[in-house]
Structures are given as C-alpha cells and as structure tokens.
Amino acid sequence: MTVQGGIGQSIKRKEDARFIRGKGTYVDDVKLPGMLYLDIVRSPYAHAYIRNINIEKALKVPGVLAVIRGKDLEAANLAWMPTLMSDRQMVLPIERVMYQAQEVAAVVADSRYAAADGVAAVEVDYEPLPVVVDPRKALEPDAPILRPDREKKTNHIWHWEVGDRKGTEELLRKSEVVVKENIYIPRILVSSIETCGCVADLDPVSGKLTVWMTTQAPHAIRTVFALVAGLPEHKIRIISPDIGGGFGGKVPVYPGYVIAVVASLKTGHPVKWIEDRSENLQADSFARDYHITAEIGATKDGKLTALLVKTIADHGYTDAAANPSKFPAGLFHIITGSYPFAKAFVEVDGVYTNKPPGGIAYRCSFRVTEAAYTIERIVDILAQKLGMDPAELRLRNFIRPEEFPFKSALGWTYDSGNYHGALRKAMDMIGYDELRKEQEEKRKRGELMGIGISSFTEIVGAGPSHTFDILGLKMFDSCELRIHPTGKVIARFGTKSQGQGHETTYAQILAEELGIPADDIAVEEGDTDTAPYGLGTYASRSTPTAGAAASMAARKVRDKARGIAAHLLEVSPDDLEWKDHKFQVKGVPGKAKTMQEVAFAAYTNLPPGMEPGLEAVSYYDPPNMTYPFGSYICAVDIDKETGVVKVRRFVAVDDCGTIINPMIVEGQIHGGLTMGFAAAMLEEISYDENGNAWGGTFMDYLLPTAVETPKWETAKTTTPSPHHPIGAKGVGESATVGAPAAIVNAVMDALSPYGVTNIDIPITPWKVWKVLHEKGA
Amino acid sequence: MRQEGTFTVRASQEKVWSFFLDPVRLASAIADPHMIEIIDENTFKGHIKTGVGPIKGTFNGSAQIVEREPPRRARIKAHGAGMGSAFDVDSTIEMAESGGLTTVKWAADVVLNGTIASMGARLLEGTIDRKTSEFFENVRKKLEPR
Numbered sequence: 059m060t061v062q063g064g065i066g067q068s069i070k071r072k073e074d075a076r077f078i079r080g081k082g083t084y085v086d087d088v089k090l091p092g093m094l095y096l097d098i099v100r101s102p103y104a105h106a107y108i109r110n111i112n113i114e115k116a117l118k119v120p121g122v123l124a125v126i127r128g129k130d131l132e133a134a135n136l137a138w139m140p141t142l143m144s145d146r147q148m149v150l151p152i153e154r155v156m157y158q159a160q161e162v163a164a165v166v167a168d169s170r171y172a173a174a175d176g177v178a179a180v181e182v183d184y185e186p187l188p189v190v191v192d193p194r195k196a197l198e199p200d201a202p203i204l205r206p207d208r209e210k211k212t213n214h215i216w217h218w219e220v221g222d223r224k225g226t227e228e229l230l231r232k233s234e235v236v237v238k239e240n241i242y243i244p245r246i247l248v249s250s251i252e253t254c255g256c257v258a259d260l261d262p263v264s265g266k267l268t269v270w271m272t273t274q275a276p277h278a279i280r281t282v283f284a285l286v287a288g289l290p291e292h293k294i295r296i297i298s299p300d301i302g303g304g305f306g307g308k309v310p311v312y313p314g315y316v317i318a319v320v321a322s323l324k325t326g327h328p329v330k331w332i333e334d335r336s337e338n339l340q341a342d343s344f345a346r347d348y349h350i351t352a353e354i355g356a357t358k359d360g361k362l363t364a365l366l367v368k369t370i371a372d373h374g375y376t377d378a379a380a381n382p383s384k385f386p387a388g389l390f391h392i393i394t395g396s397y398p399f400a401k402a403f404v405e406v407d408g409v410y411t412n413k414p415p416g417g418i419a420y421r422c423s424f425r426v427t428e429a430a431y432t433i434e435r436i437v438d439i440l441a442q443k444l445g446m447d448p449a450e451l452r453l454r455n456f457i458r459p460e461e462f463p464f465k466s467a468l469g470w471t472y473d474s475g476n477y478h479g480a481l482r483k484a485m486d487m488i489g490y491d492e493l494r495k496e497q498e499e500k501r502k503r504g505e506l507m508g509i510g511i512s513s514f515t516e517i518v519g520a521g522p523s524h525t526f527d528i529l530g531l532k533m534f535d536s537c538e539l540r541i542h543p544t545g546k547v548i549a550r551f552g553t554k555s556q557g558q559g560h561e562t563t564y565a566q567i568l569a570e571e572l573g574i575p576a577d578d579i580a581v582e583e584g585d586t587d588t589a590p591y592g593l594g595t596y597a598s599r600s601t602p603t604a605g606a607a608a609s610m611a612a613r614k615v616r617d618k619a620r621g622i623a624a625h626l627l628e629v630s631p632d633d634l635e636w637k638d639h640k641f642q643v644k645g646v647p648g649k650a651k652t653m654q655e656v657a658f659a660a661y662t663n664l665p666p667g668m669e670p671g672l673e674a675v676s677y678y679d680p681p682n683m684t685y686p687f688g689s690y691i692c693a694v695d696i697d698k699e700t701g702v703v704k705v706r707r708f709v710a711v712d713d714c715g716t717i718i719n720p721m722i723v724e725g726q727i728h729g730g731l732t733m734g735f736a737a738a739m740l741e742e743i744s745y746d747e748n749g750n751a752w753g754g755t756f757m758d759y760l761l762p763t764a765v766e767t768p769k770w771e772t773a774k775t776t777t778p779s780p781h782h783p784i785g786a787k788g789v790g791e792s793a794t795v796g797a798p799a800a801i802v803n804a805v806m807d808a809l810s811p812y813g814v815t816n817i818d819i820p821i822t823p824w825k826v827w828k829v830l831h832e833k834g835a
Numbered sequence: 836m837r838q839e840g841t842f843t844v845r846a847s848q849e850k851v852w853s854f855f856l857d858p859v860r861l862a863s864a865i866a867d868p869h870m871i872e873i874i875d876e877n878t879f880k881g882h883i884k885t886g887v888g889p890i891k892g893t894f895n896g897s898a899q900i901v902e903r904e905p906p907r908r909a910r911i912k913a914h915g916a917g918m919g920s921a922f923d924v925d926s927t928i929e930m931a932e933s934g935g936l937t938t939v940k941w942a943a944d945v946v947l948n949g950t951i952a953s954m955g956a957r958l959l960e961g962t963i964d965r966k967t968s969e970f971f972e973n974v975r976k977k978l979e980p981r
Contacts, residue, residue, distance in 0.1 A: 102921040102949025158949060159919075178892070184921070186948075340953060750952035755889075758957060 059638040063562075063569045063576020065784065068721035072561045072581075073300075082300040086332050088257045088270045094123065096318050096331040097173035099163040099180045100341065101155035104191075104412040104749020105204070106184040108153055111163055116179040121172025124324055125180060126164045126317060128152040139286055139316060141378035142528060143386060145215070146207075147415060148376075149313045155184070156204065156375035157414045158750050159340035164317045166325055189749040193349065193372040193409035204375060204410045213410040215377050220391045221403035221468050229364035229401045233355030237443045239436055242818040243428055245347040245372075245413070245743040247339055248420050249761055250556075252302025254342060255332035258318040262326045268295045271315055274304040274554055275594025278528060280586045282311060285529075287319070298584035304556035305733075306418040309380040309596055310343045336754045343380070343416030344743065347372040348428050352436040360446050362455045365402040365467070367393055367432065371417070373408050379417025380596070381424050382526045382533065388417075388424025391468040392517040395433035396477045396687065397455050402467035412749045421733055421794040423518040423597035430514040434799035438510070438806065439815050447494070448803065449485060452513050453478060463780075470517060472685045473787075476713065476777045481513050481689035484711040487773060488691045501811060506696035507706075508808025511689065512800035518788045519602025519684040528593060532679065535603035536590035539568065539611040540673040543661040545654030547572070547579040549611075552592010553604040554584045558790055559722045560600060564608050566718050567784065571612030573639025573653045590675060598686070598788035601718070602779075607678035609783035614674035616653075618660075622672075623651040625665035684779045684787035688712040690731075690800040696808050698835055701827025703739070703805055705768035710796070713775045715787035724772055727793045731770050734797025736762050740820050760820075838963060839942035842971045846978040848932035851939065852906035854978060855928060858898070864973035866966075877903075882917075887955035887962045892918035906930065920949035 063069045076082050113125040128150035131137040138146045150161055165176035190196045190204060196213040203211050230236055256271035267289060273279050276296040284291040301308065314331045321329040333342070349370040355363040371387060373379060381388045387406035394402050420427065441448035456477040457464050464472040485491075493509050500507045523532035536552040549568055553560060565579040583589055592604060616636060623641035624631040627649060634641045641656070643649040660672035693707045710727055717723050740760035743753045753759035778785025798819060805821050806814060812833040817825050844851060854860050858879040862871045871881035880897035896915025903909045913924040926943035947959070955962070 100919055100949075102916065102919055102952075104948070158953065178918070182916075186923075336950070336954060746952060746956070748946060748948055748952065750948060750956070752953065752956050754950065754954040758954070 061569050061573050061575060061639045063566050065566055065570040065716065065718050066720070067566065068719055069562065069566065069576060071559045071722065072565065073555070073559060084252055084300050084302055085255045085257060085270050085272050088299065090257065090259060090328040093257065093328040093330055094166050094168055094321070094325055095170045095173045096321050096329050097165050097170070097177045098161050098314060098337070099165065099177050099182065100337070101158060101160045101162050103155060103184050103186050104158040104189045105187040106155050107187060108151060108155065108162070109183040109185055112181040113163070115181065116165055116176045119172060119176045119179050121167045121169055122165055122176040123168065124166040124321065125176065126150065126166070126321060126324070131320060134320070136287065136316060136320060139311065141376055141415070143377040143379050143381065145377040147378050149316045157412050159337065159414070161313045161317070164321065166321045166329060189412045189747070191411055191413070191745045191747065191749050193370050193411050196409050196411050204412065215373060215408035215410060216386050217405065217407050218386045219403070219405035222401050223403045226364045226366050226401040226403035230353060230355040230366060233363045234358045235440070235444060236353060236355045237436065237440050238351065238353040239439050239816050241350045241352060241432055241435060241816060243346045243348045243350065243431060244819065245344045246420060246737055246741040247342060247344055247743060247759070248303070248305035248307035249339070249759070250303030250305060250307055253333040253335060253338040254308060254312055254314065255330070256315050256318050257328055257330045258322040259328035260319065260322040266293045266295065267319065268297065269315070269319065270297045270299055272301055272308045273298050274308045274556060274596050276554055276584055276586050277552055277591045278531060278593055279311065281531065282529065296586045298554045301554070301556040304596070305421040306345065306380065306596055307342055308556065309418055310378060310416070312342065335756065339759055340751045340754045341414050343378065343418040344374070344414060345416065345418050345420030346428060350428070350432050352432050354436045354440050356440055356444065360444050360451050360454050362397050363400055365394060365399050365433070367404045369406040371406050371408045372411050372413065373417055374413040374415040375410055376415045377408055377417070378415035380419060381417070382520055382528055383530070384525065385424060388419065388426070389517050390425040390429050392426055392470060392515065393429035393433050394466045394468055395430060396457060396513050396515045398457050398461070398464070399467040404468065413745065419597060421730065422791045423516060423520065426516050426791070427795045427798070430512070430516070430795045431799045434512040434514060435802060435816070438803045442810055442815065448511050449481065449490060452481060452511065456513070471682060472515065473682055473779045473781055474777045475515065475685060475687050476775060477513055477687060477689070479775050480687060480711045480713055481511070483773060483775060484689040484691045484709050487711070487771060488693065488707055488709040490691065493693055506698055506808045508694050508696070508804040508806065510692045510694070510800045510802065510804025510807055512796045512803065513689040514796040514799070515685055515687045516598070516792055516795055517683050517685055518598035518791065519680055520597050520599050521683055522681060523679045531593060533593050534677050534679045535592040535599065535607055536675065536677045537604060537607035537611040538590040538675045539615060541615060541653070541657045541660070543658050545574060545578065545657040547574055548582065549579060549608065550582045550589045551604045552590050553595040553600040555595060558595065558600065558726070559719070563601065563718050563722060564605065567605055567608045568612050571609055572615065590677070598790040601786045601788045602684045602782060603678055603680055605786055606680060606783050607676040610676035610678055611674045614676065615672055618672060619653060619656040621665055621668060622656045622659050626651050626655065626659055626663070681781045684715065684782060686712070686714045686787040686789060686792050688792055688796050690796050692800040692804040694801070694804040694808060696805065696826060698830060701823035701825070701830060703821055703823070703826060705735070705801065707771065708768050708800070709771045709773070710793060711773045711775060712789065712792050713777050714789035714792060715776065715778045715782065716785035717774065717776065718786060723789050726789050727772050728770050730791060730793025731797045732762060732767050733794045735767065735801060738798040738801040738819050738821060742820050836945045836947070837942065838945060838967065840967070842939045842941065842974070843936050844939070844975050844978050845935060846937055848906050848930050848937045851930055851937040851978060854974070855939070856900065856903070856909060864970050864977060866969050866973065887951055888958040890918055890951055890955050894918065918950055920947065920951035922947050
C-alpha cells in the first residue's frame with residue numbers, strides 16, 4: 059500500500075505552484091515602509107591606492123541621504139571581516155583596492171535612481187599600483203607583495219598536501235607507463251538567475267536586526283553576524299526567502315550585505331541592496347581557477363598504479379573560499395575517483411592575485427568537479443598512450459562492488475558503488491561498439507568524430523562532525539516535525555532550497571515514514587526565528603543530512619505514536635507493527651490505527667501519564683559522507699573547417715542511491731548536465747593585463763540557451779547508501795561534476811589522430827580550429 | 836593598448852602645429868558633446884559625453900602637454916574617469932611638411948580600466964578606430980582651404 063507522495067513517486071513539485079505563476083517571493087520582492095536603496099561605487103582599478111574619496115557632490119544629489127566609506131566602518135571595527143578560511147576581507151577599503159569592481163563606497167538614497175546618481179557623483183582619486191593577474195607570476199621573487207597586512211611577506215597563502223609523496227613518486231618511477239598533463243580549469247561564475255542582495259532592517263526601538271537575504275545558509279550567517287558585529291544572536295533574524303539559484307554563489311558573506319546593515323543602522327530605515335548582473339559577474343565569488351599538473355602511472359596492460367597531482371590555486375586577493383574549516387582545498391582529494399590506486403599524493407598551493415576572492419563550490423561539494431575532471435581526463439590521456447579503449451581501461455580498474463566500503467588511497471571511505479554496472483548500462487544505451495565502428499569508418503574518410511567517457515565518483519553530504527565544521531560549527535542538519543490534531547504536518551529544516559524542490563522532497567520522505575499524504579505536509583525553511591539550527595544547503599548535503607533528519611524525526615514521532623495507537627487499540631505496544639503505513643496488531647491486519655487517528659488522540663485521548671502533542675526534533679550527524687557516482691558517455695562531431703564541436707549524443711547514467719522523486723532527480727540531472735556543458739564549452743572569466751575582468755555581461759560571459767544545449771538521455775542504477783536512513787546519497791551536483799570530462803574526452807578522442815592530448819576548457823571553436831590548423835588538418 | 840597612425844593634410848606645418856597645440860581648436864574636432872577649460876598654456880581639463888557600445892556617460896578628464904618642440908613634436912598625457920571606468924593616454928605627435936602637405940605621425944598608449952575595459956572590450960577597437968578617423972576627418976575639414 060502506497061501513501062500519496064511517498065518515496066519513489068514523481069509527484070509535481072509543491073513550490074512550482076507559485077514559481078510558475080510568478081508568485082514567488084524573492085528578496086527584491088520585499089518592500090518595507092520607508093525603505094531606502096543602496097548602490098555601490100566600484101573600483102575601475104585592479105590594484106590602487108585610494109588617495110581620497112570625495113563625497114561632497116554625491117551628498118548634494120537629490121534623494122541621497124548618506125555615503126558610507128571604509129573609514130566610516132573602521133570606527134565600528136567593520137572595515138574588514140573574517141573569511142571562512144581564517145583570512146580577512148575588506149567590507150570597504152581604507153587605503154587600497156585589490157581587484158577591479160571591488161566595493162569602494164556605498165550610497166544610500168530614497169530611490170534606486172538617486173542611489174545610482176549618487177554613485178556617479180562620488181569622486182575617487184586613485185594611484186594605480188602594479189597588478190598581478192597570473193598566480194604563477196605572483197610566486198616569482200620580484201612579484202609585488204599584494205597583502206602587506208599579513209605577517210608572511212609573500213603571495214603564497216598556504217600549502218596543503220595529503221597522501222604518500224615519496225611512495226607515489228617511487229611507484230611512478232617504477233611504473234611501465236606514465237603520462238603527465240597540465241590542465242587548467244578556468245575561473246567561472248555560477249550565474250544564478252537571481253543576483254545577490256538583501257533588505258536589512260535594524261529596528262531602532264527593539265534593536266532587532268532582520269535581514270532578508272540571498273543566502274544558502276541562514277543560520278550560519280546569523281551566527282557570523284553575531285560574532286563579527288557583536289549583536290546578540292537572539293536579536294538577529296535572517297530570512298532567506300525564495301532563492302533563484304545558489305549553486306554555491308550564495309554561501310559567502312558579500313560586503314554588500316554588511317554595508318546594508320550598517321546603512322540601516324545609520325539611517326534608521328530598512329535598506330535594500332540588489333546587485334546588478336554586471337556587478338554579479340565581475341565581483342561575486344568565483345569558482346575554480348586551478349592550475350593542475352597530473353601524473354598517472356600504469357602497467358603496460360593498463361593496471362593503474364599511482365597518481366600525483368600538483369596544483370596552484372588562484373584565490374584572488376584573499377582566501378575567502380567556502381570550504382569546511384579543515385580543508386583549504388576542499389575535498390579535492392576525492393581525486394582518486396573510481397579507482398583503487400596503490401599510492402596517491404596531492405598538493406595544492408594557494409596564491410594571492412589581484413582578482414575577486416571566492417573559491418566557492420560551483421554546484422559541487424568543495425572542489426569535487428576539479429578532482430573528477432582531472433582524474434577522468436588523465437585516465438583518458440593514459441588510455442590514448444596505452445592504445446587501449448578508454449571504456450576497457452576503466453572497466454579493468456574500477457573499484458569492484460564487493461570492495462565497498464572502500465578506503466581510498468587518500469583516506470576516504472566510500473560507502474557503496476557499482477561502477478561497472480553504471481558504465482556498462484551507459485555503453486548499452488549509447489551503442490558503444492557501433493559508435494566505435496562508425497568512428498573508425500569516419501576516420502578513414504578524414505571526418506572528426508569522438509566518443510568520451512566520464513565515470514566519476516563524488517563525495518557529498520558534509521558531513522560527519524568529527525571531520526566537518528564551518529567556523530567550528532559542526533555540519534549536522536535538522537528537522538523539527540509537528541503533527542496537528544487532524545493529522546496534517548508542519549516540518550521545518552535547517553537547510554534552504556534554492557530551486558532544488560525541498561518542499562516536495564522532504565514531504566515525500568515524511569509521507570513515507572508517517573503514512574501521511576505528502577499533500578498534507580507543509581515544509582518550511584530559511585527563517586532563523588522559526589527553523590531549527592542547520593548549516594544550510596550546498597555540497598549536495600540536504601538529502602544526506604536534513605533528509606536523514608526528517609526520517610529520524612519521523613521515527614521519533616512514530617515511537618510515541620506507537621504508545622498512543624496501543625492505547626487506542628487496547629493492546630500492548632509490543633503487539634503492534636508499523637506496516638503499510640499503519641500501526642497494525644500483529645497477525646490481525648484489520649485491526650489498525652493510522653497516524654491521523656493517532657494524531658487526533660495525541661491531543662484528545664492519551665494514555666494515562668503521557669504528555670500531549672505529537673512532535674519531534676532531530677539533529678542528524680551523518681556517520682559518513684555519501685558517494686554518488688555515474689558514467690556519462692558523449693559523442694561529438696567536429697567541423698574541421700570551423701572547429702565547431704557538436705554534441706551528437708549524451709548518455710548519463712547516475713546512481714544517487716535511493717531516489718525520492720524521480721522527476722526531481724531527472725530535473726537536477728538535466729540542469730547539471732547543462733551547467734557542465736556550459737563549463738566545458740562556453741564559460742570563462744579571463745582578465746586583461748591590467749586585471750580587468752572580461753565577461754562583465756552575458757554578451758561576453760556565455761551561457762547555453764535551449765538552442766546550444768544538447769539533448770540529454772538519462773538513466774539510473776540504484777546502489778543505496780548503507781548508512782543513510784533511507785539509502786539516499788544526494789544528486790544536486792553529480793551532473794555538473796561528471797559532464798565536463800565526458801565532453802572534453804570526446805573532443806580529444808576526435809582529435810587524437812593528430813596527437814592532441816589536451817585543450818583547456820572552454821573548448822571554443824577557435825581553440826579547436828587553431829589546434830587543427832597547427833597540426834595541418 | 837597602443838594606437839598609431841598617420842594623417843596628411845593640405846596645410847602648412849605651422850598651421851597644423853598651432854591647431855594641434857591649441858586645446859580649444861583641437862577639441863572642436865571632437866564630435867561627442869564636450870566642454871573644455873584652460874588651466875594654463877600646458878594644462879586643460881574638461882568633460883565629454885561618450886561611450887563604447889552600451890556603456891555611455893560623462894567622463895571627466897584632464898590633459899597636459901608634457902613635451903613641446905615646435906613645430907615638430909609634442910607629447911600629451913591625459914587622464915580621465917567616469918562610468919566606473921578610468922583611462923590614461925600617453926600620446927605623441929610628430930609633424931613634417933613636404934610639398935604643401937603636412938604629415939602628422941601620431942601614437943597613443945591607452946590604458947583602460949574598469950567597466951569600459953571589462954564590458955566594452957569586444958567593441959573597443961572598432962569604436963576607437965571609428966572615433967579616430969572621425970576626429971581626423973574633422974581636423975582636415977577645419978584646416979584645408981574650402
């Protein structure tokens with residue numbers, strides 16, 4: 059017997075009723091009486107002294123009420139704020155700007171227009187300084203020191219390493235075949251439909267600060283505000299309303315949020331700040347910017363031996379990466395991927411440059427895309443060198459299903475997997491052998507066709523409290539569940555949906571656990587005054603943590619409900635079993651009570667001595683991470699004359715464990731594949747020698763539309779997580795992580811007759827044409 | 836970014852020199868709306884309404900004649916800002932007359948920063964080429980006998 063909206067049902071998303079009608083409430087929809095508007099003066103220079111900021115003319119602009127500068131913040135000790143990675147970041151500068159489009163001053167006015175006019179009237183006198191754009195140049199001895207405020211007078215921020223360096227180097231020396239490749243993963247931005255912004259309202263009477271803001275982690279933000287600004291935490295309320303896409307870009311605390319709070323304090327009015335698109339593209343936290351050198355060893359017959367990876371990580375002017383505290387390079391050490399290397403070693407060096415800070419997880423669990431891309435690329439390059447089919451090389455090396463839980467060479471314990479199953483399914487779907495035959499014939503005719511595979515393994519669901527924290531806050535998550543007398547439910551969570559469909563997915567978990575239709579379950583998130591404490595939504599952690607908390611809270615409710623049901627049925631609780639979403643007297647199927655009946659009794663007819671009510675809270679500390687995986691295969695055709703790559707087919711087989719709503723999962727995969735395609739083919743923020751970001755508009759920073767996007771063919775295998783209450787692993791990011799390598803591998807496969815092993819993403823027609831031209835094609 | 840070119844006009848070197856070194860007359864060849872203010876014989880400032888592609892607005896700036904070898908060579912430096920952008924120009928002009936024609940060899944090192952460099956990069960070269968040729972065409976109109 060199924061319950062409406064139980065696990066495995068493709069019910070329509072509850073939240074879509076308002077989204078498709080344009081009835082969502084986003085931050086910019088919040089309008090308060092007396093609300094003022096904030097706009098930001100930004101630096102034209104990537105590196106300069108500020109000699110003077112003249113605000114006289116700006117203050118004369120009709121409607122302008124205040125101009126805020128770094129020195130105004132200094133008095134409140136707010137000119138700088140700490141980053142998550144123990145560095146510090148300017149809210150507004152006192153003496154120097156460090157990247158183009160950095161915040162320099164802010165104008166508060168009674169209309170958005172007046173604020174913009176005020177910004178244009180602020181006169182800043184700069185003295186340009188030498189600019190460092192390339193992190194490798196930043197490490198040269200004569201490079202200007204970008205952060206003289208730090209004790210260490212170098213642009214090198216930190217060195218991080220994991221694994222057995224000596225053993226790996228030795229094994230590589232002994233390996234019969236070794237390949238090495240330099241791979242650059244450029245700067246990109248998440249480009250959510252909704253930019254960042256907030257409405258800050260500091261009530262001058264009660265002293266309570268309410269901030270509606272675009273944040274993926276409202277509780278963590280509340281605590282950070284309390285610690286940094288010294289406000290009592292019970293007088294801070296963060297509300298994260300509907301969010302139009304986060305993808306990691308709405309984890310950081312941007313200066314604009316803090317300035318808006320100060321502006322509200324200064325003016326006694328609510329203050330709204332909303333970024334425009336160009337500000338978002340030029341100044342928001344970036345993703346990636348990893349310069350990677352990967353070396354892989356194998357035997358002649360294709361048995362993988364060792365992996366050595368060195369990386370220079372460009373962090374911009376401050377290390378404001380959004381990582382769990384113990385991991386300056388995120389979870390990059392998932393880089394051994396789906397393979398059992400005997401030895402592996404990874405090192406990363408963080409470097410300052412005159413670029414915006416960031417290092418956010420662009421729809422991946424902290425540098426997992428970088429890792430998956432690198433391993434899946436280098437395995438393909440090895441296959442090319444060995445003259446072996448890349449599918450064969452993978453199948454020969456994958457961790458076998460019976461080896462789980464599997465301890466990787468770099469220390470992770472993978473929960474479950476069936477990598478062979480996923481790849482074989484993808485090969486069947488795309489008709490791998492026929493495609494190879496077709497390719498051979500095409501090559502004879504001089505046509506360029508390529509087939510690329512990516513068999514990625516992710517690490518998501520951060521995370522177990524022994525390893526994972528942010529600023530000391532353990533990375534658990536929570537569910538607070540209350541059942542009303544008529545059997546309807548409200549459930550609140552510490553996470554925050556940005557489009558993932560939590561209102562539906564969580565309701566489905568609860569429906570399954572409680573036997574109450576999903577339609578009768580209301581899910582709320584994002585208001586720190588009402589929701590239980592949690593660390594928010596990113597890193598595919600919601601289902602692994604808060605989803606598990608939903609199950610656990612429901613099971614606590616069930617424990618109490620069993621006593622009430624026994625009372626109603628006049629039997630002992632031990633005589634009852636939870637079956638078919640009801641409490642049934644064992645062996646007497648007709649004698650049963652539903653959760654709705656129990657709920658009514660919880661308020662009207664309790665067993666003697668039992669407290670009324672039916673509710674529970676769970677704070678779930680996951681025992682391990684989850685390890686979703688998949689195999690993607692892509693077939694491309696390349697036009698020799700123009701270098702244009704056309705993705706002909708793309709098959710994605712994903713395994714995210716137990717699936718709660720197949721339609722939502724498919725939607726996540728379609729969206730993720732499209733973002734992965736964008737990263738592989740289109741997206742890049744590059745800089746000129748003066749540090750000006752190229753790509754300040756969507757005319758230069760390219761995103762795929764429906765026209766460019768390939769048709770996705772999706773399928774699944776199901777290997778439940780053994781440690782998650784319902785076996786779910788999380789799927790929000792798999793496709794973004796897995797897709798780029800499949801596409802690039804296909805392009806390189808097409809170009810392999812010319813001895814080409816790598817083209818850095820994005821694979822533009824110009825780059826392909828240039829390589830073909832150079833190789834005399 | 837370095838821009839350079841030559842421009843030949845049917846006028847005496849003397850005449851061309853005095854035109855190029857007179858900021859008010861020189862500025863009269865600029866098509867975009869502008870205002871110029873003389874500070875001293877080598878320094879002037881002003882503002883201009885111009886733009887690249889979608890980025891249009893008022894830019895405030897100042898310029899200084901830093902080297903002057905009449906009637907042959909001059910070097911002018913300019914700095915300006917506006918619309919979240921800043922520009923610095925270091926330019927030289929060299930003149931020679933032959934057979935009633937004066938040839939002006941010009942070169943300019945242009946450093947652009949901010950919005951205009953970031954958002955207008957793709958459109959920049961085309962715009963500069965167009966505005967430069969428009970400017971010299973106007974100079975010619977003002978110098979050549981009708």
